[in-house]
Amino acid sequence: MTAIATARDLEAVFLTDAPEQALAWLASARERVSRNRYELPSVFAGAGRACGRTPLIDGLRTDEIARVLILAWLSWRDPEPLMDLYRWGDADEKHAVLSALEHIELDGAAAVPIVEDALRTNDTRLIAAALGRYGAQHLPDPAYRHAILKCVFCGIPLDSVSGLPDRADAELARMLDDFVRERIAAGRSVPEDVWPILARFPSRSR
Amino acid sequence: MRIFDPHIHMTSRTTDDYEAMAAAGVRAVVEPAFWLGQPRTSVGSFIDYFDALVGWEPFRAQGFGVRHHCAIALNPKEANDPRCREVLDLIDRYLAKDRVVALGEVGYDSMTPPEDEAFARQLELAERHELPVLVHTPHRDKHAGTLRSLDVVRESGLPPGRVVLDHLNELTVAPVLESGSWAGFSIYPDTKMDERRMVAILREYGTERILVNSAADWGRSDPLKTRRTAEAMLAAGFDDSDVDRVLWQNPVEFYGQSGRLDLGEALEPAAASFQGSSVLRGEPGE
Numbered sequence: 001m002t003a004i005a006t007a008r009d010l011e012a013v014f015l016t017d018a019p020e021q022a023l024a025w026l027a028s029a030r031e032r033v034s035r036n037r038y039e040l041p042s043v044f045a046g047a048g049r050a051c052g053r054t055p056l057i058d059g060l061r062t063d064e065i066a067r068v069l070i071l072a073w074l075s076w077r078d079p080e081p082l083m084d085l086y087r088w089g090d091a092d093e094k095h096a097v098l099s100a101l102e103h104i105e106l107d108g109a110a111a112v113p114i115v116e117d118a119l120r121t122n123d124t125r126l127i128a129a130a131l132g133r134y135g136a137q138h139l140p141d142p143a144y145r146h147a148i149l150k151c152v153f154c155g156i157p158l159d160s161v162s163g164l165p166d167r168a169d170a171e172l173a174r175m176l177d178d179f180v181r182e183r184i185a186a187g188r189s190v191p192e193d194v195w196p197i198l199a200r201f202p203s204r205s206r
Numbered sequence: 207m208r209i210f211d212p213h214i215h216m217t218s219r220t221t222d223d224y225e226a227m228a229a230a231g232v233r234a235v236v237e238p239a240f241w242l243g244q245p246r247t248s249v250g251s252f253i254d255y256f257d258a259l260v261g262w263e264p265f266r267a268q269g270f271g272v273r274h275h276c277a278i279a280l281n282p283k284e285a286n287d288p289r290c291r292e293v294l295d296l297i298d299r300y301l302a303k304d305r306v307v308a309l310g311e312v313g314y315d316s317m318t319p320p321e322d323e324a325f326a327r328q329l330e331l332a333e334r335h336e337l338p339v340l341v342h343t344p345h346r347d348k349h350a351g352t353l354r355s356l357d358v359v360r361e362s363g364l365p366p367g368r369v370v371l372d373h374l375n376e377l378t379v380a381p382v383l384e385s386g387s388w389a390g391f392s393i394y395p396d397t398k399m400d401e402r403r404m405v406a407i408l409r410e411y412g413t414e415r416i417l418v419n420s421a422a423d424w425g426r427s428d429p430l431k432t433r434r435t436a437e438a439m440l441a442a443g444f445d446d447s448d449v450d451r452v453l454w455q456n457p458v459e460f461y462g463q464s465g466r467l468d469l470g471e472a473l474e475p476a477a478a479s480f481q482g483s484s485v486l487r488g489e490p491g492e
């Protein structure tokens with residue numbers, strides 16, 4: 001689970017640990033997009049080569065944090081340009097948009113379609129990012145359960161996703177139980193992190 | 207041995223290929239956008255393809271310790287189809303991406319007026335994004351097509367050193383090198399160019415501004431042809447530093463002009479062990 005609660009925390013980490021060139025880039029990027037919002041797509045696309053890709057915190061790299069900080073700094077009364085950034089983004093940009101969702105003010109479930117899009121991919125970083133606080137808050141139950149099952153399937157550790165203490169339920173436990181049986185029948189290992197959920201929702205048939 | 211394949215279509219290859227390439231020392235690749243065998247019928251097909259080149263394919267490659275970059279363009283063959291040409295308006299957005307290290311493949315297929323227009327227009331985009339350019343030279347009428355491509359490059363005002371003309375042979379290499387551009391060679395199982403002829407070309411022209419690639423795709427091709435060429439070079443008396451020059455430093459220098467190469471630890475020759483995994487180390491026979 002993330003140690004970062006707000007964009008302000010993230011910015012503090014960035015200001016302390018990011019290299020000089022990344023700090024300068026973020027400042028100029030904010031200036032450019034506030035002067036002309038239409039420059040956002042091209043500015044956003046170039047964060048990697050400008051900021052480098054050093055992991056800073058919670059598996060987030062300099063380039064991704066810089067992107068998140070740009071998005072968190074803008075207002076999103078109209079979510080369409082954000083959807084557009086995701087739609088036309090490369091994997092890193094998509095990851096940054098998903099990571100930013102919990103740090104920006106959005107009109108309710110407006111960004112759920114991109115969370116669902118990410119959950120349809122097989123890119124484990126996108127799947128994990130889709131299950132941040134925003135996804136955990138807005139995904140309908142069946143989608144949330146399937147997303148957790150998919151994490152277990154793809155080896156994404158469950159402590160990197162949000163919402164489980166509140167959203168785990170008997171139906172999720174049943175799905176995980178079936179998964180465990182399948183794995184055991186195949187002689188394959190079972191990820192450790194399913195057991196606490198199964199223990200919370202014991203079933204009579206087990 | 208560290209290898210950078212500067213032209214390979216991994217979208218058409220399997221994970222077995224990635225595994226074999228990593229074991230053979232291939233640590234970085236550039237996948238240029240090209241046609242898919244089956245003609246596309248809409249702009250949407252290009253978008254999904256480009257999205258895969260900057261999304262799914264780098265993710266797949268990374269699983270094998272291979273750094274994946276790409277080049278984006280409307281290829282010359284499909285530049286002739288009015289249903290596809292509109293993609294030219296959308297290419298701009300992809301050229302801004304971090305892992306797009308060149309514009310390509312552009313050039314000629316049948317040397318038609320629409321190909322002329324798409325070629326020239328895309329060279330302007332390369333100039334605007336300060337990107338190197340990968341020029342595909344035609345299979346048919348290759349000599350004339352190569353000379354005409356050189357003319358288009360000259361007229362574009364792009365520095366010749368930022369352009370590679372690819373799929374060259376004994377008859378087309380000299381004018382390309384004389385122009386100041388880079389000379390690319392696609393080593394195929396039985397067409398275009400083989401490793402023995404490649405070694406003879408290296409003997410005659412030296413190792414400067416030469417790129418060797420497998421151009422492996424959905425056709426009969428071999429993603430290990432870069433490694434085979436390196437072995438043929440060593441057998442012919444070239445030393446390790448010559449091999450490193452042709453199969454690593456040259457592509458790094460060429461695509462490095464984009465300022466976007468992300469080689470991480472692959473950049474250091476000493477970092478032979480990738481993520482502690484010996485299968486990615488490039489020792490033969492593993």
Ligand SMILES: [Zn+2]
Nearest residue numbers: 238240311421
């Ligand atoms: Zn090709």
